Amino acid sequence: MISSMNPGIQRLQYRRQVARALDHNPIVAVLGPRQCGKTTLARSFVAPDSANYFDLEDPVAAQLLSEPMTALSGLSGLVVIDEAQRQPGIFPVLRVLADREDHPAKFLILGSATPDLSRQASESLAGRVEVIEMGGFSLGEVGLENMDNLWLRGGFPRSFLAKDTEASDRWRREFVRTFLERDLAQLGFGMSPALMRRFWTMASHYHGQIWNSTEVAASMGIAPNTARSYLDALTQTFMIRQLQPWHANTGKRQVKSPKLYFRDSGIFHRFQGIATWDALMTHPKLGASWEGFAIEEILRATDPDEAYFWAVHSGSELDLLFIRDGRKTGVEFKRSDAPKLSRSMSIAMADLGLDELYVVYPGQRSYALSEKARVIPISEIHGI
Numbered sequence: 427m428i429s430s431m432n433p434g435i436q437r438l439q440y441r442r443q444v445a446r447a448l449d450h451n452p453i454v455a456v457l458g459p460r461q462c463g464k465t466t467l468a469r470s471f472v473a474p475d476s477a478n479y480f481d482l483e484d485p486v487a488a489q490l491l492s493e494p495m496t497a498l499s500g501l502s503g504l505v506v507i508d509e510a511q512r513q514p515g516i517f518p519v520l521r522v523l524a525d526r527e528d529h530p531a532k533f534l535i536l537g538s539a540t541p542d543l544s545r546q547a548s549e550s551l552a553g554r555v556e557v558i559e560m561g562g563f564s565l566g567e568v569g570l571e572n573m574d575n576l577w578l579r580g581g582f583p584r585s586f587l588a589k590d591t592e593a594s595d596r597w598r599r600e601f602v603r604t605f606l607e608r609d610l611a612q613l614g615f616g617m618s619p620a621l622m623r624r625f626w627t628m629a630s631h632y633h634g635q636i637w638n639s640t641e642v643a644a645s646m647g648i649a650p651n652t653a654r655s656y657l658d659a660l661t662q663t664f665m666i667r668q669l670q671p672w673h674a675n676t677g678k679r680q681v682k683s684p685k686l687y688f689r690d691s692g693i694f695h696r697f698q699g700i701a702t703w704d705a706l707m708t709h710p711k712l713g714a715s716w717e718g719f720a721i722e723e724i725l726r727a728t729d730p731d732e733a734y735f736w737a738v739h740s741g742s743e744l745d746l747l748f749i750r751d752g753r754k755t756g757v758e759f760k761r762s763d764a765p766k767l768s769r770s771m772s773i774a775m776a777d778l779g780l781d782e783l784y785v786v787y788p789g790q791r792s793y794a795l796s797e798k799a800r801v802i803p804i805s806e807i808h809g810i
Contacts, residue, residue, distance in 0.1 A: 435567055435583075437467055440560055444471070444534065447556040448504070452524035453533045455510075455547055458560035459664040459690075460609055461601060463583050464536045465508055467560070471534060472506045482509040494519040502530040510537040511613060517550035524554045538613055539662045561664070562586070562690060564726045570805045577719045578703055580692020591702055598696040602626075605665075615659045621648070625656045629666065630697035632686045634714030636737070637668070639683075657686075664689055667722075672734035672747050676777045681737040687718040694718060716761040720786050720804055721746055724757060727807045736778060744774040755810065756783040763787075767795040775799065784810060 440456075444467070447454040456464050465481075472479050478501055480487040490497045491507070494516045498505060507516065520533055547555055562581025565573055579585045579594045582601065588594035606619040606626075628642055643653040660666040668684040688694035694715060700706050706715065725733060730748035737743035746757040756774055758765075765785045775783055775798060783799040784807075792802045802810075 435563060435587075437463060437470075437567065439564075439566070440467055440558070441470060443558050447558060448532055448534070451532075451554065451556045452529060453520055453535065453551055453555040455535045455537070455551075455555055455557045456560050457537055457539050457557060457664075459562075459582075460538055460605070461582055461584060462560055462562050462664075464560055466583075468506045468508060468534055468536055472504055477501070478503060478505045480505070480507045482507065482512040488512065491516060495522070498523055498531070498533075503532075505531050505533050507533065507535045510535040511539075517547065521550050521554060524551070538609070539664065559664075561722070561726065565723050565804070566727065566808060573804070574703065577691050577716070578695065578700075578706055580690040580695070582690060582692065585692050594692070595696065595701040598692055602693065602696060605663075610659065610663070613663060615663075617656065617659060621646070622656060622659075625653070626660065626665075627697050629657070629660065629686060630688065630694055633688050633694055633711065634717050635686060636681055636683050637686045665693065669721075669733065669735050669746075672736045672778070674736065674778055676738070678742075678777075679739040681739065681743075685735045687721060689722060691715060691719040691722075713761050716788070717745060717759040720759045723804065724786065724807045724810070728755075728810055730755075736774060742770045742773040742777075744771075744778070747778065747780075753781045754778060756780045757810075758783070758785045760785055760787045763789065765795075765801050767799055771795075771799060 444454055444456065456467065458464055474481070480491055482488050482491065491513055498519065510516065523531065524533070547557065563576060563583060563586050564581060565576060568576050568586065576586060579588070580598070585594045585597050588597055606623055610617055610622065624646060628645065639653045639657065640650050643650040646653065657666065657668070661668050665688070667687045667689050669687060670684050671681050673680055695706065698709065698711055700709055706712060724746065728748060728750060730750040732749040734747045735743070735745060736747050744756050745759050748755055748757070756778065758771060765787050771783060774780065780798065785795065785799070785801045786804050786807060787801060788804060790803050792800065792806060794800050
Protein backbone atom coordinates (compact mmCIF):
# COMPACT_ATOMS: atom_id res chain seq x y z
CA MET A 427 0.00 0.00 0.00
CA ILE A 428 2.77 2.44 0.92
CA SER A 429 5.71 3.20 -1.31
CA SER A 430 8.93 4.83 -0.16
CA MET A 431 8.36 8.53 0.44
CA ASN A 432 10.65 11.43 -0.23
CA PRO A 433 10.76 13.74 2.82
CA GLY A 434 11.89 16.57 0.55
CA ILE A 435 8.58 16.89 -1.32
CA GLN A 436 8.65 20.12 -3.28
CA ARG A 437 5.61 22.41 -3.04
CA LEU A 438 6.13 23.59 -6.60
CA GLN A 439 2.52 24.61 -7.21
CA TYR A 440 2.56 26.93 -4.21
CA ARG A 441 6.00 28.30 -5.08
CA ARG A 442 4.71 29.22 -8.53
CA GLN A 443 1.55 30.77 -7.09
CA VAL A 444 3.50 32.90 -4.64
CA ALA A 445 6.03 33.97 -7.29
CA ARG A 446 3.26 34.99 -9.71
CA ALA A 447 1.39 36.85 -7.00
CA LEU A 448 4.52 38.77 -5.97
CA ASP A 449 5.03 39.86 -9.57
CA HIS A 450 1.68 41.68 -9.47
CA ASN A 451 1.15 42.67 -5.84
CA PRO A 452 3.19 44.45 -3.16
CA ILE A 453 1.85 42.07 -0.49
CA VAL A 454 1.02 38.36 -0.66
CA ALA A 455 -0.65 36.54 2.23
CA VAL A 456 -0.36 32.76 2.54
CA LEU A 457 -3.03 31.49 4.92
CA GLY A 458 -3.58 27.95 6.09
CA PRO A 459 -3.77 25.67 9.12
CA ARG A 460 -0.90 25.31 11.55
CA GLN A 461 1.75 22.77 10.52
CA CYS A 462 0.73 22.64 6.83
CA GLY A 463 4.12 23.85 5.53
CA LYS A 464 3.75 27.64 5.23
CA THR A 465 7.05 28.35 7.01
CA THR A 466 8.96 25.83 4.89
CA LEU A 467 7.52 27.46 1.77
CA ALA A 468 8.52 30.95 2.91
CA ARG A 469 12.06 29.81 3.72
CA SER A 470 12.48 28.76 0.09
CA PHE A 471 12.16 32.48 -0.75
CA VAL A 472 14.02 34.08 2.18
CA ALA A 473 16.50 32.39 4.52
CA PRO A 474 15.32 32.30 8.15
CA ASP A 475 18.55 33.94 9.37
CA SER A 476 18.06 36.90 7.01
CA ALA A 477 17.31 40.35 8.39
CA ASN A 478 14.26 40.24 6.11
CA TYR A 479 12.70 37.27 7.93
CA PHE A 480 10.50 37.88 10.99
CA ASP A 481 9.05 34.88 12.82
CA LEU A 482 6.66 36.32 15.38
CA GLU A 483 6.91 33.19 17.52
CA ASP A 484 10.50 34.33 18.14
CA PRO A 485 10.48 36.85 21.03
CA VAL A 486 13.29 38.86 19.42
CA ALA A 487 11.43 39.22 16.12
CA ALA A 488 8.22 40.01 17.97
CA GLN A 489 10.00 42.78 19.90
CA LEU A 490 11.46 44.22 16.71
CA LEU A 491 8.02 44.38 15.11
CA SER A 492 6.49 46.05 18.13
CA GLU A 493 7.72 49.16 16.29
CA PRO A 494 6.87 47.97 12.75
CA MET A 495 7.57 51.19 10.85
CA THR A 496 11.06 51.41 12.34
CA ALA A 497 11.78 47.72 11.70
CA LEU A 498 10.43 47.49 8.14
CA SER A 499 10.81 50.87 6.44
CA GLY A 500 14.55 50.51 5.73
CA LEU A 501 14.35 47.01 4.21
CA SER A 502 14.42 46.19 0.52
CA GLY A 503 13.67 43.08 -1.49
CA LEU A 504 11.28 40.44 -0.17
CA VAL A 505 10.34 40.61 3.51
CA VAL A 506 8.69 37.63 5.23
CA ILE A 507 6.48 38.01 8.31
CA ASP A 508 5.58 34.60 9.77
CA GLU A 509 2.71 34.07 12.25
CA ALA A 510 1.36 37.50 11.29
CA GLN A 511 -1.86 36.95 13.27
CA ARG A 512 0.15 37.55 16.45
CA GLN A 513 0.52 41.27 15.62
CA PRO A 514 -2.49 42.40 13.56
CA GLY A 515 -1.46 46.00 14.22
CA ILE A 516 1.24 45.72 11.53
CA PHE A 517 -1.31 45.82 8.70
CA PRO A 518 -1.85 49.60 8.60
CA VAL A 519 1.94 49.98 8.46
CA LEU A 520 2.18 47.47 5.60
CA ARG A 521 -0.39 49.53 3.70
CA VAL A 522 1.77 52.64 4.02
CA LEU A 523 4.93 50.76 3.00
CA ALA A 524 3.20 49.12 0.05
CA ASP A 525 2.11 52.52 -1.28
CA ARG A 526 5.62 53.99 -1.49
CA GLU A 527 6.37 55.21 -5.02
CA ASP A 528 9.76 53.50 -5.35
CA HIS A 529 8.47 50.11 -4.03
CA PRO A 530 11.78 49.08 -2.42
CA ALA A 531 10.23 46.03 -0.69
CA LYS A 532 7.50 43.46 -1.14
CA PHE A 533 5.97 41.51 1.73
CA LEU A 534 5.08 37.85 2.14
CA ILE A 535 2.94 37.37 5.23
CA LEU A 536 2.02 33.99 6.67
CA GLY A 537 -0.70 33.17 9.12
CA SER A 538 -3.53 31.03 10.33
CA ALA A 539 -6.92 32.57 9.70
CA THR A 540 -8.36 34.43 12.65
CA PRO A 541 -11.18 36.97 12.87
CA ASP A 542 -8.65 39.79 13.35
CA LEU A 543 -6.30 38.63 10.57
CA SER A 544 -9.06 38.21 8.01
CA ARG A 545 -10.62 41.56 8.89
CA GLN A 546 -7.32 43.44 8.91
CA ALA A 547 -6.21 41.95 5.60
CA SER A 548 -9.50 42.80 3.88
CA GLU A 549 -9.85 46.29 5.37
CA SER A 550 -6.29 47.60 5.70
CA LEU A 551 -4.76 45.96 2.64
CA ALA A 552 -7.64 46.09 0.15
CA GLY A 553 -6.32 46.34 -3.39
CA ARG A 554 -2.75 45.67 -2.28
CA VAL A 555 -2.78 42.02 -1.26
CA GLU A 556 -3.36 38.67 -2.94
CA VAL A 557 -4.38 35.85 -0.61
CA ILE A 558 -3.23 32.28 -1.29
CA GLU A 559 -4.80 29.48 0.69
CA MET A 560 -2.38 26.67 1.51
CA GLY A 561 -3.12 23.13 2.65
CA GLY A 562 -1.22 19.95 3.33
CA PHE A 563 0.23 17.64 0.71
CA SER A 564 -1.94 16.79 -2.28
CA LEU A 565 -2.01 13.78 -4.56
CA GLY A 566 -0.26 15.77 -7.27
CA GLU A 567 2.63 16.45 -4.88
CA VAL A 568 3.13 12.98 -3.36
CA GLY A 569 2.39 10.86 -6.43
CA LEU A 570 -0.36 8.40 -7.26
CA GLU A 571 1.65 5.54 -5.77
CA ASN A 572 1.17 7.12 -2.35
CA MET A 573 -2.57 7.81 -2.68
CA ASP A 574 -3.68 5.23 -0.11
CA ASN A 575 -1.18 6.52 2.39
CA LEU A 576 -2.24 10.14 1.79
CA TRP A 577 -5.88 9.20 2.22
CA LEU A 578 -5.29 7.31 5.47
CA ARG A 579 -2.84 9.74 7.11
CA GLY A 580 -3.96 13.03 5.59
CA GLY A 581 -1.81 15.75 4.09
CA PHE A 582 -0.17 17.39 7.10
CA PRO A 583 3.53 16.86 6.32
CA ARG A 584 4.52 15.39 9.69
CA SER A 585 1.59 13.00 9.64
CA PHE A 586 2.14 11.92 6.05
CA LEU A 587 5.93 11.52 6.44
CA ALA A 588 5.84 9.75 9.82
CA LYS A 589 7.96 6.59 10.00
CA ASP A 590 4.93 4.32 10.42
CA THR A 591 1.16 4.35 10.81
CA GLU A 592 1.32 4.38 14.60
CA ALA A 593 3.61 7.42 14.61
CA SER A 594 1.31 9.21 12.17
CA ASP A 595 -1.75 8.56 14.32
CA ARG A 596 0.16 9.73 17.42
CA TRP A 597 1.15 12.98 15.68
CA ARG A 598 -2.47 13.68 14.73
CA ARG A 599 -3.61 12.99 18.29
CA GLU A 600 -1.12 15.54 19.61
CA PHE A 601 -2.03 18.01 16.86
CA VAL A 602 -5.69 17.88 17.92
CA ARG A 603 -4.79 18.26 21.59
CA THR A 604 -2.53 21.26 20.96
CA PHE A 605 -5.05 22.85 18.62
CA LEU A 606 -7.76 22.61 21.26
CA GLU A 607 -5.70 23.55 24.31
CA ARG A 608 -3.43 26.25 22.85
CA ASP A 609 -3.99 27.23 19.23
CA LEU A 610 -7.67 28.19 19.42
CA ALA A 611 -7.01 30.57 22.31
CA GLN A 612 -3.96 32.08 20.60
CA LEU A 613 -6.01 32.60 17.43
CA GLY A 614 -8.64 34.55 19.34
CA PHE A 615 -11.35 31.91 19.80
CA GLY A 616 -12.40 31.84 23.44
CA MET A 617 -13.90 28.36 23.61
CA SER A 618 -13.75 25.56 26.15
CA PRO A 619 -11.30 22.88 24.88
CA ALA A 620 -13.48 20.12 26.34
CA LEU A 621 -16.67 21.41 24.73
CA MET A 622 -14.92 22.00 21.41
CA ARG A 623 -13.55 18.44 21.45
CA ARG A 624 -17.08 17.13 21.96
CA PHE A 625 -18.36 19.35 19.18
CA TRP A 626 -15.55 18.37 16.79
CA THR A 627 -16.18 14.70 17.50
CA MET A 628 -19.88 15.13 16.82
CA ALA A 629 -19.09 17.04 13.62
CA SER A 630 -17.09 14.04 12.40
CA HIS A 631 -20.33 12.03 12.30
CA TYR A 632 -21.73 14.62 9.86
CA HIS A 633 -18.77 14.33 7.48
CA GLY A 634 -20.26 14.13 3.99
CA GLN A 635 -23.75 14.95 5.26
CA ILE A 636 -26.10 17.93 5.51
CA TRP A 637 -25.30 19.93 8.64
CA ASN A 638 -28.05 20.31 11.24
CA SER A 639 -26.98 22.92 13.77
CA THR A 640 -30.18 22.62 15.81
CA GLU A 641 -29.83 18.85 16.17
CA VAL A 642 -26.19 19.11 17.26
CA ALA A 643 -26.96 21.92 19.71
CA ALA A 644 -29.73 19.88 21.30
CA SER A 645 -27.46 16.84 21.62
CA MET A 646 -24.78 18.92 23.36
CA GLY A 647 -27.14 21.00 25.48
CA ILE A 648 -25.95 24.28 23.97
CA ALA A 649 -27.69 27.07 22.06
CA PRO A 650 -27.89 26.78 18.24
CA ASN A 651 -25.95 30.06 17.94
CA THR A 652 -23.16 28.55 20.06
CA ALA A 653 -23.03 25.49 17.81
CA ARG A 654 -22.80 27.76 14.78
CA SER A 655 -19.94 29.74 16.36
CA TYR A 656 -18.06 26.50 17.05
CA LEU A 657 -18.54 25.41 13.45
CA ASP A 658 -17.41 28.81 12.17
CA ALA A 659 -14.25 28.58 14.30
CA LEU A 660 -13.34 25.20 12.79
CA THR A 661 -14.14 26.56 9.32
CA GLN A 662 -12.01 29.70 9.72
CA THR A 663 -9.06 27.63 10.96
CA PHE A 664 -9.24 25.36 7.89
CA MET A 665 -10.28 22.26 9.82
CA ILE A 666 -13.73 21.97 8.24
CA ARG A 667 -15.20 22.89 4.87
CA GLN A 668 -18.81 24.03 4.68
CA LEU A 669 -19.86 23.30 1.11
CA GLN A 670 -22.79 25.60 0.43
CA PRO A 671 -25.91 24.52 -1.52
CA TRP A 672 -26.54 25.69 -5.06
CA HIS A 673 -30.01 27.07 -5.68
CA ALA A 674 -31.47 26.58 -9.16
CA ASN A 675 -34.83 27.76 -10.42
CA THR A 676 -36.24 24.26 -10.90
CA GLY A 677 -39.51 24.47 -8.99
CA LYS A 678 -38.31 21.74 -6.61
CA ARG A 679 -37.74 22.00 -2.85
CA GLN A 680 -34.00 22.32 -2.54
CA VAL A 681 -31.76 21.68 0.45
CA LYS A 682 -30.63 24.98 1.97
CA SER A 683 -28.14 23.89 4.66
CA PRO A 684 -24.43 23.35 4.00
CA LYS A 685 -22.75 20.00 3.63
CA LEU A 686 -19.90 19.31 6.04
CA TYR A 687 -16.44 17.91 5.28
CA PHE A 688 -13.24 17.57 7.28
CA ARG A 689 -10.62 19.19 5.09
CA ASP A 690 -7.93 16.69 6.11
CA SER A 691 -8.79 13.01 5.86
CA GLY A 692 -6.22 12.08 8.50
CA ILE A 693 -7.82 14.37 11.10
CA PHE A 694 -11.22 12.90 10.23
CA HIS A 695 -9.84 9.40 10.74
CA ARG A 696 -8.41 10.43 14.13
CA PHE A 697 -11.87 11.48 15.34
CA GLN A 698 -13.42 8.32 13.96
CA GLY A 699 -10.81 6.07 15.60
CA ILE A 700 -9.45 4.87 12.25
CA ALA A 701 -5.73 4.19 12.68
CA THR A 702 -4.95 1.49 10.08
CA TRP A 703 -5.77 0.67 6.48
CA ASP A 704 -7.75 -2.42 7.49
CA ALA A 705 -9.81 -0.33 9.92
CA LEU A 706 -10.57 2.17 7.15
CA MET A 707 -11.62 -0.53 4.67
CA THR A 708 -14.17 -1.96 7.12
CA HIS A 709 -15.45 1.29 8.62
CA PRO A 710 -19.06 2.44 8.06
CA LYS A 711 -17.74 5.88 7.04
CA LEU A 712 -15.54 4.46 4.26
CA GLY A 713 -17.64 6.00 1.48
CA ALA A 714 -17.90 9.38 3.21
CA SER A 715 -14.16 9.38 3.87
CA TRP A 716 -13.40 8.70 0.20
CA GLU A 717 -15.82 11.43 -0.91
CA GLY A 718 -14.25 14.04 1.39
CA PHE A 719 -10.72 13.10 0.33
CA ALA A 720 -11.63 13.24 -3.37
CA ILE A 721 -13.47 16.57 -3.04
CA GLU A 722 -10.45 18.24 -1.49
CA GLU A 723 -8.20 16.82 -4.20
CA ILE A 724 -10.41 18.01 -7.06
CA LEU A 725 -10.82 21.50 -5.58
CA ARG A 726 -7.03 21.76 -5.29
CA ALA A 727 -6.54 20.46 -8.83
CA THR A 728 -9.19 22.61 -10.55
CA ASP A 729 -9.06 25.82 -8.46
CA PRO A 730 -12.63 26.80 -9.39
CA ASP A 731 -14.15 30.24 -9.09
CA GLU A 732 -17.08 28.86 -7.06
CA ALA A 733 -17.98 25.46 -5.58
CA TYR A 734 -21.27 24.07 -4.26
CA PHE A 735 -23.31 20.91 -3.86
CA TRP A 736 -26.91 20.47 -4.98
CA ALA A 737 -29.74 18.45 -3.49
CA VAL A 738 -33.51 18.42 -3.52
CA HIS A 739 -35.78 16.95 -0.88
CA SER A 740 -37.18 14.44 -3.36
CA GLY A 741 -33.79 12.71 -3.42
CA SER A 742 -31.83 13.95 -6.44
CA GLU A 743 -28.39 15.37 -5.62
CA LEU A 744 -24.96 16.25 -6.95
CA ASP A 745 -21.87 15.89 -4.80
CA LEU A 746 -20.03 18.87 -6.29
CA LEU A 747 -20.91 21.66 -8.69
CA PHE A 748 -18.09 24.01 -9.57
CA ILE A 749 -17.98 27.01 -11.85
CA ARG A 750 -14.83 28.01 -13.69
CA ASP A 751 -14.58 30.48 -16.55
CA GLY A 752 -18.37 30.52 -16.80
CA ARG A 753 -18.72 26.75 -17.29
CA LYS A 754 -20.69 24.58 -14.88
CA THR A 755 -19.14 21.21 -14.12
CA GLY A 756 -20.76 18.53 -12.01
CA VAL A 757 -18.82 15.86 -10.14
CA GLU A 758 -20.00 12.69 -8.43
CA PHE A 759 -17.71 10.57 -6.26
CA LYS A 760 -18.20 6.81 -6.26
CA ARG A 761 -16.12 4.24 -4.47
CA SER A 762 -17.19 1.39 -6.72
CA ASP A 763 -15.61 -0.77 -9.42
CA ALA A 764 -17.61 0.46 -12.43
CA PRO A 765 -19.90 3.46 -11.79
CA LYS A 766 -22.99 3.80 -14.01
CA LEU A 767 -25.12 6.75 -15.04
CA SER A 768 -27.83 7.10 -12.41
CA ARG A 769 -31.22 8.75 -12.62
CA SER A 770 -30.02 11.36 -10.11
CA MET A 771 -27.09 12.28 -12.36
CA SER A 772 -29.37 12.67 -15.38
CA ILE A 773 -31.72 14.91 -13.40
CA ALA A 774 -28.79 17.03 -12.19
CA MET A 775 -27.45 17.47 -15.73
CA ALA A 776 -30.87 18.54 -17.02
CA ASP A 777 -31.99 20.72 -14.08
CA LEU A 778 -28.66 22.50 -13.61
CA GLY A 779 -27.70 22.84 -17.26
CA LEU A 780 -24.28 21.27 -16.71
CA ASP A 781 -21.66 21.62 -19.42
CA GLU A 782 -20.16 18.31 -18.32
CA LEU A 783 -20.37 15.77 -15.53
CA TYR A 784 -17.56 13.59 -14.21
CA VAL A 785 -17.83 10.55 -11.99
CA VAL A 786 -14.57 10.19 -10.05
CA TYR A 787 -13.69 6.72 -8.78
CA PRO A 788 -10.59 4.90 -7.48
CA GLY A 789 -10.22 2.69 -10.56
CA GLN A 790 -7.81 2.97 -13.47
CA ARG A 791 -9.90 3.25 -16.64
CA SER A 792 -11.77 6.23 -18.07
CA TYR A 793 -14.99 5.68 -20.04
CA ALA A 794 -17.99 7.61 -21.32
CA LEU A 795 -21.45 7.33 -19.78
CA SER A 796 -23.17 9.70 -22.21
CA GLU A 797 -22.35 12.62 -24.47
CA LYS A 798 -21.67 14.89 -21.47
CA ALA A 799 -20.93 12.41 -18.68
CA ARG A 800 -17.70 10.50 -18.14
CA VAL A 801 -16.16 8.24 -15.50
CA ILE A 802 -12.55 9.10 -14.69
CA PRO A 803 -9.98 7.76 -12.21
CA ILE A 804 -8.93 10.16 -9.46
CA SER A 805 -5.50 10.17 -11.12
CA GLU A 806 -6.99 12.12 -14.06
CA ILE A 807 -8.67 14.98 -12.17
CA HIS A 808 -5.96 17.44 -13.23
CA GLY A 809 -7.30 17.11 -16.77
CA ILE A 810 -10.79 18.34 -15.98
